[in-house]
Amino acid sequence: MNSGLTVFLFHEVTDNPSEFLKQSGMWVSKEVFEKQVNWIVKNFEVLPIGQILEKSALPRNAAVITFDDAWAGMFTAIEEVLLPRGIPACLFLNFGTIISRIDVCAGEKYLRERQPQIHLEDQDVTSAVQHLPEQLFKDFLDYQGSIVEMNYVEKISKSPKITFGNHLYNHYDCKKIPDDKFIEEFRSNKISLELFPNNSDNRFFAFPFGTPGINFTDRHLDLLKNEEVAISFSGTSRRLSKFNPPEVLIPRIHFSPSDSLEGNCWWACFKNQLLRRF
């Protein structure tokens, strides 16, 4: 493998994915997660994310493991699978989601598909979901999946192997909100992240949804530079075949729920380069 940087992206780890997670494919089972992690540590040197900003050269098989959003099962998986083996990880969290228990993307999909009589033009998704009758709110949580509770975030934050990065306060598509709202969302999440001074590193940002051009543009990268972000991560699934700091946008590999064989994992890393997709 040539020198480069391979960043892996996980979301929820669960044996009972919600309807929303099944639709989006943003989950893996516990068994598959363990296999994927075993494959990563066998083939890569997993670094704490802060090390990629250090001046010394990275090992030739450098990798970083990241998780996005605030799903409950990903915290359990980190605690049970990564931490006992001392494997570092960076979690890009949305604190607005943790506090409200509402992922705005799941909320919007739920309301559009199951409560079409509610008009979203007049109110934001979070407050529309919060105003649902109790039974429907439970139905929404079933549809969405479990969001981590703050005391679990505090528990995980005791580990020096864990870094928290910024993923906006709520899971908005950056291109669908005005620039001032984007900055406000970044800063609100930063304030929450600073409650965990030993773990938080606001130099790292991951774009919600994460497709360049579709969910964010170069303008967002410029705005983030003003907020002292050093590196942003996309969801473009490929390796960085050459890591040349100061690289400001780094792609990440995400596996599918069925990638459990070594061949699947290699293919996930290289398919887009081999198919010349990006």
Ligand SMILES: [Zn+2]
């Ligand atoms: Zn996300």
